Amino acid sequence: xLVAQATxxxxxDWDFASGNIWGNDRFREIFNLQExxxxxxxxxxQYVHPDDREQIIENFxxxxxxxxxxxxxxxxxxTSQNDYYLTLYDRSNxxxxxxxxxxxxxxxMQDITELRKSARQLxxxxxxxxxxxxxxxxxxxxxxxxxxxxxxxxxLEAVTGYGRDELLKGNAVDFFYHPGEAKVRIEKVxxxxxxxxEAHLITKNGEAIPYYFTGIATQYEGExxxxxxxxxISERVHxxxxxxxxxxxxxxxxxxxxxxxxxxxxxxxxxxxxSSAAKLTGYSKEELLDMNMFDNILTxxxxxxxxLLMDDMKDGNVVIKERTLRRKNGQVINVEISxxxxxxGRFQGIVGDI
Numbered sequence: 001x002l003v004a005q006a007t008x009x010x011x012x013d014w015d016f017a018s019g020n021i022w023g024n025d026r027f028r029e030i031f032n033l034q035e036x037x038x039x040x041x042x043x044x045x046q047y048v049h050p051d052d053r054e055q056i057i058e059n060f061x062x063x064x065x066x067x068x069x070x071x072x073x074x075x076x077x078x079t080s081q082n083d084y085y086l087t088l089y090d091r092s093n094x095x096x097x098x099x100x101x102x103x104x105x106x107x108x109m110q111d112i113t114e115l116r117k118s119a120r121q122l123x124x125x126x127x128x129x130x131x132x133x134x135x136x137x138x139x140x141x142x143x144x145x146x147x148x149x150x151x152x153x154x155x156l157e158a159v160t161g162y163g164r165d166e167l168l169k170g171n172a173v174d175f176f177y178h179p180g181e182a183k184v185r186i187e188k189v190x191x192x193x194x195x196x197x198e199a200h201l202i203t204k205n206g207e208a209i210p211y212y213f214t215g216i217a218t219q220y221e222g223e224x225x226x227x228x229x230x231x232x233i234s235e236r237v238h239x240x241x242x243x244x245x246x247x248x249x250x251x252x253x254x255x256x257x258x259x260x261x262x263x264x265x266x267x268x269x270x271x272x273x274x275s276s277a278a279k280l281t282g283y284s285k286e287e288l289l290d291m292n293m294f295d296n297i298l299t300x301x302x303x304x305x306x307x308l309l310m311d312d313m314k315d316g317n318v319v320i321k322e323r324t325l326r327r328k329n330g331q332v333i334n335v336e337i338s339x340x341x342x343x344x345g346r347f348q349g350i351v352g353d354i
Contacts, residue, residue: 010088010109014041016102027109030079030086049076049085064102069093074112087116138231139201139211144223145190147172147183159232161204175201177208189215189226201230210237259352263342268293271346280335280353282328293349313341322354 010027014020019040023033031047033039045053052075063071071092076085092107133140133153142151149167157163160175172186173179176199188195194216200208215228254261260277264270269292278285312319318340325335339349 008111010111012107012109014105014107016104030077030109032079047078049078052076063094067096067100069096071107077109086111087113136229138229140229141172142220142225142227143172143186144225145186147186150220150225159201159203159209166204177202186215186226189228190217190224193217198233210234257350259350262288262293262349262351264293264347264349266345266347268347277351280327280351281325282331287328313339313347316341325351 008026010030011024012027013022021039021041021044028035031039048056056073056075059071059073074089077088078085088109089112090107090109092105094102095104097103136153139156139159140153141149141156143149149172152167162170173182176182185195185197196214198212201211202208210233211230212233213228213230215226218225218227254274257274257276260280261274262270262277263272270288273285273288278288281288318338320336320338322334322336324332326332334354335351336354337349337351339347342348
């Protein structure tokens with residue numbers, strides 16, 4: 001009796017012969033009972049959530065049939081407030097007489113409502129977290145300092161071709177051509193707090209995909225970890241390669257042109273010239289790139305109608321003019337200039353000796 005009064009659990013004692021259930025203070029509080037007030041199983045079962053009643057009755061019948069002594073079960077119980085249910089964990093023992101018939105049952109119900117709420121909240125938060133992680137456009141990873149993966153999104157499995165068990169047994173550095181370098185970059189994250197790198201992700205079938213990886217040091221369940229994302233940059237790398245190829249082709253065409261080609265900025269400073277331009281002017285490419293159009297290379301009367309009009313070129317027009325050009329050795333020659341504004345705002349002039 002003293003133990004029943006000292007505990008926070010709802011302690012109860014059910015006498016099968018009388019049908020009465022005795023309970024301690026906590027038990028009576030839950031059911032809003034007065035001390036000594038009759039209370040039996042029929043009243044008790046009505047407080048149990050309708051979805052849990054049949055299971056409780058079945059557990060009891062099965063225990064008696066098998067002569068089991070102990071029943072442990074979790075269920076929801078309506079309080080005296082009617083609209084509020086507690087979640088209880090009940091541990092009970094059945095006593096049998098010499099003839100093997102049950103005559104008494106004693107138990108203690110522990111209120112685990114808040115525990116279950118917390119558990120459900122954690123589940124909801126994890127589900128939300130998983131939803132967010134799986135909605136990321138790239139791959140997501142959480143690993144420890146040794147490169148062992150703790151969490152990842154579905155994209156990582158889809159991209160690499162590795163299943164869950166393989167990822168759990170594997171190591172993040174296995175995704176790179178140079179594991180040693182990958183270890184160095186992972187260690188840098190833990191030493192500096194964050195890092196990023198472009199590298200090829202190696203899939204299970206050996207395919208190499210260019211990725212941009214990020215990493216930030218964080219705490220996960222009390223352990224120093226790295227969290228980050230990887231973005232597929234295949235299109236960007238392809239575009240860069242195509243751009244480089246295009247520039248190389250453009251350079252080749254410029255170099256092969258018989259006329260001098262001059263590229264300048266809005267201040268008419270030379271940004272690029274071809275070999276024919278150097279041959280035409282007598283200056284080296286390096287000398288020309290330190291000059292601009294007003295350095296007595298092209299000579300014309302400023303008041304002449306032959307002056308190139310910048311506004312015309314800015315309007316998208318190709319301006320063709322004849323001028324005289326003073327070469328490095330002082331020789332003056334007649335040239336024709338075809339000038340236009342390029343899409344990126346630079347100006348291009350094609351100069352031919354006439």
